[in-house]
Amino acid sequence: MTDQPSTSRTAIVTGAARGIGAAVARRLAADGFAVAVLDLDESACAAVVSEIEAAGGRGLAVGVDVSDEAAVQSAVERVVDGLGAPTVLVNNAGIIRDNMLFKMTTDDWDAVMGVHLRGSFLMTRAAQKHMIDAKWGRIVNLSSTSALGNRGQANYAAAKAGLQGFTKTLAIELGKFGVTANAIAPGFIASDMTRQTAERMGITFEQFLEGAAKEIPVGRVGQPDDIAATAAFLVRDDASFVSGQVIYVAGGPKA
Ligand code: NAP
Secondary structure, eight states, X not given: OOXXXXXXXXXXXXXXXXXXXXXXXXXXXXXXXXXXXXXXXXXXXXXHHHHHHHTXXXXXXXXXXXXXXXXXXXXXXXXXXXXXXXXXXXXXXXOOOOXXXXXXXXHHHHHHHIIIIIHHHHHHHHHHXXXXXXXXXXXXXXXXXXXXXXXXXXXXXXXXXXXXXXXXXXXXXXXXXXXXXXXXXXOSBOSHHHHHHHHHHTSOHHHHHHHHHHTSTTSSOBXXXXXXXXXXXXXXXXXXXXXXXXXXXXXXXOO
């Protein structure tokens, strides 16, 4: 999909070295955005940047811990210098530290809040000024069906529900500057994150995928490209009247 004038626009995707973030980064590059690929390990971002460049796009690998205020500030500055002022931000970086509440440690709680909530806050605060300057911007936050509640994920569910409130507030505050903010709430997506869940449950990833697909109305689990397609829509020019929404992308009406 390349029918919109996005060639001079710069997008940041966090947690983009693999999984959903990598798929979003590749898709936005294919749609004409220069894409900053942010992740904890800068060298891990290089493969995605190489793919983007091999396909004729522009990419930049930037190592950053999104929960580190100073690191976020300098990462966004590197993006401005390397690709131009970012006017699209996809807050995708995420971790899980699953456990039943009575076994959940304070570190498990803080780590999940730190990456999802503090990380999205810091990234958005650093990037929004470029969107305000441009009088155009798109913010996409990765929530989850777990926001509706999920056994063993008190921390993650709280963070993902929190991101929905964050998103709606951004939409209210930034709308008059031409900036939209929306959340995507994926259901089951095949990635390293769900592989990690299978390991914790003591089953193979294949068994986990097969069991999950049976519960999903469309009869399959999601793929990172399913989320990339939704993000690609939300950042389009003609999605300018869609803001403050949570789009569940889960192969059916509920988790
Ligand atoms: P993933 O494969 O585990 O990828 C997450 C990426 O985020 C990793 O590259 C990870 O880096 C990076 N990351 C973690 N902490 C970070 C930090 N502090 N700063 C910067 N980067 C960091 O996960 P995914 O399945 O693609 O999930 C992507 C997003 O979708 C997450 O927000 C997740 O919660 C959400 N989501 C996923 C599913 C699903 O079924 N997979 C469903 C609903 C929502 P390292 O590899 O170095 O740790």
